[in-house]
Amino acid sequence: MGEATRRGGAPKTDLEKGYDAAEREQIARVRQGAHRHAVLNLGRARTAGDQSARTDAVAAIHAEAARVLDDATESFLRAARDGPAIAARIACRKGCAFCCYVQVEATVVEVSGVAAVVEKDAALVRSVLETAPRVAGLDALGRARARVPCPLLRDGACSIYADRPRSCRALTSYDARRCEDDLNQPDVPREPTRTFTWPRVLASAATEGIRGACRDLGLQDCTVELTEGVAAVLRDPAIVARWLAGEAVFPEYKATRGA
Numbered sequence: 001m002g003e004a005t006r007r008g009g010a011p012k013t014d015l016e017k018g019y020d021a022a023e024r025e026q027i028a029r030v031r032q033g034a035h036r037h038a039v040l041n042l043g044r045a046r047t048a049g050d051q052s053a054r055t056d057a058v059a060a061i062h063a064e065a066a067r068v069l070d071d072a073t074e075s076f077l078r079a080a081r082d083g084p085a086i087a088a089r090i091a092c093r094k095g096c097a098f099c100c101y102v103q104v105e106a107t108v109v110e111v112s113g114v115a116a117v118v119e120k121d122a123a124l125v126r127s128v129l130e131t132a133p134r135v136a137g138l139d140a141l142g143r144a145r146a147r148v149p150c151p152l153l154r155d156g157a158c159s160i161y162a163d164r165p166r167s168c169r170a171l172t173s174y175d176a177r178r179c180e181d182d183l184n185q186p187d188v189p190r191e192p193t194r195t196f197t198w199p200r201v202l203a204s205a206a207t208e209g210i211r212g213a214c215r216d217l218g219l220q221d222c223t224v225e226l227t228e229g230v231a232a233v234l235r236d237p238a239i240v241a242r243w244l245a246g247e248a249v250f251p252e253y254k255a256t257r258g259a
Contacts, residue, residue: 019201023076027205030068034209035216037064038109042217046244051237055116058240062113062163065206069169073199086196091176094157098179099171100150103135103143104226105253106165107210108219111229112240117163118152118230124159125234127151132231140255144186151227165226170203172196219243222252 019027038061045057077083106114118124131151135143152159158168173179178193207223214221220243229250232239242249 019198026072027201030072030202031205031209033068034061034065034206035213036209037061038210038213039216042213042219042244046217051241054241054244055112058109058244059113059116061109061210062107062165065166065210066163066169069166069199069202069206072202076198089174090172090196091174091179092172093176096176096179097149097153097156097158098176098183099168099173100153100158101144101147101183103138103140103253103255104150104165104167105223105255106167106226106229107207107223108214108221108229108240108243108250109210110165111224111226111250112233114152114160114163114165114226115230115233117160119234119237121159124152124154128227128231128234132227135225135227141186144183147183166203166206167226170199172199218246220246220248220250222250224250224253 041057041061045054048054048057077087080086118128128151131148134148135146138146150158152164158164172195174194174196178190181188181190182193211221211223232250239249
């Protein structure tokens with residue numbers, strides 16, 4: 001298919017192994033669609049006359065990628081021969097928040113979209129701004145050891161569920177007890193928790209497309225840690241305009257600091 005050489009494309013990842021030609025073609029469509037939509041709306045954001053219009057254009061990229069991911073995942077579960085069995089195995093439920101104590105890798109587009117939602121709720125703003133200094137500089141293991149919950153967690157559930165990042169949308173565990181063990185004993189070596197990989201593949205494809213669009217437009221295309229990124233936008237809403245102008249204003253996400 002030559003996907004690696006297409007604009008906004010990227011080589012297939014190990015996650016894509018095991019899917020048939022039609023499914024791989026869908027992955028490519030998600031990647032390319034995310035790229036096209038991001039280019040269009042980033043262009044609109046750069047020429048917007050006010051901050052509200054700029055924010056709306058960037059947030060639309062996140063919203064569309066989330067919609068595509070959700071629709072494609074639901075379609076897979078309905079149409080695949082083993083779809084019903086997979087759906088029955090997924091252990092994620094409202095109130096199960098063991099995974100809400102880890103770092104969340106997100107694009108600048110997602111951070112901007114989430115911040116636009118959070119800023120409407122004073123309690124969430126306080127929660128993000130109070131949590132950000134507590135997790136700043138921690139690597140993934142340090143964050144797990146600190147047991148600092150996501151600042152958007154409220155009463156055991158995500159307070160921005162409809163607008164949550166793709167990393168959160170794509171994490172679908174088959175074993176909630178293992179997730180609990182990972183939270184309570186982060187230093188204990190164990191095999192990775194088994195998850196449903198299809199949404200992870202689609203989320204990765206969308207991220208590749210959006211980051212490719214940023215590169216094509218000369219924008220900083222790194223991913224950032226969600227809490228730190230949202231806090232940066234809440235502290236200084238003009239940071240998004242500076243990013244759109246081509247400045248590298250967000251700290252790059254690293255699972256291990258200094259790596």
